[in-house]
Every structure is written in C-alpha cells, then in structure tokens.
Amino acid sequence: MTVPLAARLRPTTFDEFFGQTHLVGPGTAFRRAAESGKLGSIILWGPPGVGKTTLAEIVARLSGAKLEKISAVTAGVAELRRITEEARKGDGPLFGPRPTILFIDEIHRFNKSQQDAILPFVEDGTVTLIGATTENPSFEVNPALRSRARVYTLNHLSEDELRQVLARGMASLPADLTSEAEELLLNLSNGDARSLLNMYELVRSVAEGEITVDAVRNVIHDRAALYDKNGEEHYNLISALHKTVRGSDVDASLYWLARMLENGEDPLYLARRIVRMANEDVGLADPMAMLVCVAARDTVQFVGMPEGALALAEAVAYLALAPKSNAIYAAYKAAVNDVKNTRHDGVPLHLRNAPTGLMKELGYGKGYKYAHDFEGGLVGQNNLPEALLGRKYFEPTDRGREAKYRERMAEIRSAYQSTETSEVNPERSS
Numbered sequence: 331m332t333v334p335l336a337a338r339l340r341p342t343t344f345d346e347f348f349g350q351t352h353l354v355g356p357g358t359a360f361r362r363a364a365e366s367g368k369l370g371s372i373i374l375w376g377p378p379g380v381g382k383t384t385l386a387e388i389v390a391r392l393s394g395a396k397l398e399k400i401s402a403v404t405a406g407v408a409e410l411r412r413i414t415e416e417a418r419k420g421d422g423p424l425f426g427p428r429p430t431i432l433f434i435d436e437i438h439r440f441n442k443s444q445q446d447a448i449l450p451f452v453e454d455g456t457v458t459l460i461g462a463t464t465e466n467p468s469f470e471v472n473p474a475l476r477s478r479a480r481v482y483t484l485n486h487l488s489e490d491e492l493r494q495v496l497a498r499g500m501a502s503l504p505a506d507l508t509s510e511a512e513e514l515l516l517n518l519s520n521g522d523a524r525s526l527l528n529m530y531e532l533v534r535s536v537a538e539g540e541i542t543v544d545a546v547r548n549v550i551h552d553r554a555a556l557y558d559k560n561g562e563e564h565y566n567l568i569s570a571l572h573k574t575v576r577g578s579d580v581d582a583s584l585y586w587l588a589r590m591l592e593n594g595e596d597p598l599y600l601a602r603r604i605v606r607m608a609n610e611d612v613g614l615a616d617p618m619a620m621l622v623c624v625a626a627r628d629t630v631q632f633v634g635m636p637e638g639a640l641a642l643a644e645a646v647a648y649l650a651l652a653p654k655s656n657a658i659y660a661a662y663k664a665a666v667n668d669v670k671n672t673r674h675d676g677v678p679l680h681l682r683n684a685p686t687g688l689m690k691e692l693g694y695g696k697g698y699k700y701a702h703d704f705e706g707g708l709v710g711q712n713n714l715p716e717a718l719l720g721r722k723y724f725e726p727t728d729r730g731r732e733a734k735y736r737e738r739m740a741e742i743r744s745a746y747q748s749t750e751t752s753e754v755n756p757e758r759s760s
Contacts, residue, residue: 342388349380370458379519380484387433395431398430398457403439499530657725680696706745
C-alpha cells in the first residue's frame, strides 16, 4: 500500500512542525507542559489540515504514554469501554503501568451520551483526553467534559508556512513546478497543509514534464472545502453577510454572499435571511427594500440556480446601498417587552365593536372618534391600555423615507396631544 505524501511527512517533533508557533514555539506554555508531561487533557480546535492529529502524536511521544486513536465518526461506547478497561490494567507486568492518551478525532460528532461515557475516566485519570474538532467546542462539547480539558485554538497556516510545507514535499518527491503553479496550489489549499501535499502529489502523478498552471487546473477543479452548512463556519459567514450589509459595504456583502452560494448554501435559506435584513436594518427608511428581497426569493424559486444567484446579488446590493434604520425593529422589540412585562388590560371600550344591543349598553364603541370626520384625518384619542398611556415605540430616523415619516409622526403626535380637536360627528362608530 502506498502511503500518501502527507502521512509520510508528518512531523514527529515540535521543531519539525509547521505553523501554530503560539503553541509549539520555543518557550511557549503549551510546549513546556507537553515536554514535561504535564499537559493534561486538552481539546484542539481548528480547521482541517493544521496539525491537530500530529500534535496529539507528538504529545504522546514526549510523555511516553500509550496513544489510542479513534474517530468519533466510526467509534462507539463499546470501543471506549475497551480502551478504558485496557488503560486500567496497564501494559502488563513486563512493562509496568503506562499512562494512556485517548485521542478522539472529530469529537464534536459524539453525542451527549457518548461524551458522558468518557467523563468519569478523564476525571479519575484513567485516560488523558486529547480531542480534535473543527467545530466550536463551546457548542459541540459537553460543558462537563469541556471543563476538564483546556481548549487550544489552531489557526490556518500562513502563506509562508505553506511554502515551507510544499518545499518539504518537493524535497521528498521532486518535480519541476512553475512559480505560477505553486501560487495556485497555495491558493487552492486554503491554509490546509494536508490538502496542499495531497494536491501536489496528485498533480505530480499525472503531469507530463513541468507542472504548470494548466496542469494543476486540469487535475484540481475545486479548492479545499472549509464550509459546513451545519457547522460554525455557516454561522460565521451569514453573520459576515448580515453585518456588511448593515454597514453598507456592497463589495464585501457580495463577496460573502458568493462565498456561501459557491460552497453549496441553500439559496432559499439566504433569501429568507436577506428578507430579514430588509426588515431589521432598512425598514421604513426604504420600504421598497422588502419588496426587492421578496422578489429575489420568488425569482430563486421560479428560475432556480445558478441563475437565481443574480437575483440574490441584486437584493444584497440594494440592501447595502439603501439608507439604514432599525427603528421598526427597535419599536417592535419595545412593544413585545411591554406585552411580556406589563399586565394585559382589556381593549379600551371605544375601540371595541358593538354588533349587539347588550354590547352597546355596556359601552362598547362609545366615544370612538372616526378619523375621517376630522380635519387632516387626525384625531387625538387614547388607544393603549390605561397602564401604557403615552408609551412611544416607533421613533423614525432622519434617513431615507423615514425623514418624511418623522415629520408625519410629529404632526400625528401633536394632534394626539391637543385638547382642542374639534369633533364633527362624535356619535359615529365603526
């Protein structure tokens, strides 16, 4: 069996390790603890191909511990029990007791009961846990287990670090590589050392003579994927899209939209979020914004993808360029807060319809002022429960269309505050 280049070149010491200098650089706390065998249980959080498994192997080698490696994708509670039972027994009388490091790759894929099954053995020292995850441990690892393991964050490799990785690969597996082809490989790897070496090895195996940009493109059609529609990166990207739209950065907004769509995001999910942006961040500063966004959603449903992407791009650009206001968003939140935190008094009698004689006798509709009977269609009457009289929720901004609504609100509130409103037909009701 041919061992992949990335596996053959896996570092065995911290000095051979590329990247993560904040952890493995000389004199760092992580390195000192690992070299002294006092690192304890840890969780390594970072993107693919940045050295999580390699770090676990180096730590185990330095500590002299037995390393048990499992993947949360395929392992179950039965395998965990086997490992912990063997850890309790040790290696036998010939070798004497030896500590066990349990390395769980993609630990975020273990469910709560599986993670709970590990906990007692980590707690009593039967095993030292090293978990590796590409997902945020704050959400994917049980708090009880997380509290017994220190979380270390690993980063994408920089371009210089990737060059060093590729240089090592070319030293082991020589080839003529143009500088343009090298740049393309670095770009396609997305900071993933394993992906970089795998791509280089694949291109070298099929290229005839010098490896050029065309040779790379003929073999590698897509960059290393970093996107998981159900993972943290999904939420990071939608957050970036929403915040750049809110910040009126049309170029960044289009980039984040394209990043999500090209990585396979559900276009209707994006359409729903874009409609939300129109409501939350543009509001009545530009009432057309919601219409544009709903039309974009309808276009995606009608014509499908990839053509529908242009409709979403148009909506995102419109939102980014539109005047911004969260006045409606804030007003509704304030109203909801009063609904949740004040008593629910009855609807004022003058606002109630009175379709029966009994209801009229009880005062339903009495004193209602029909707005069209008053000058300008404005009439001052108290329409909130008594406990909330005078409460103001909507405060238009001076941006976009809301500037006109601001003037109109001042006129309306003046009418409501006036005690001199003349009634034309005070007995009329709805």
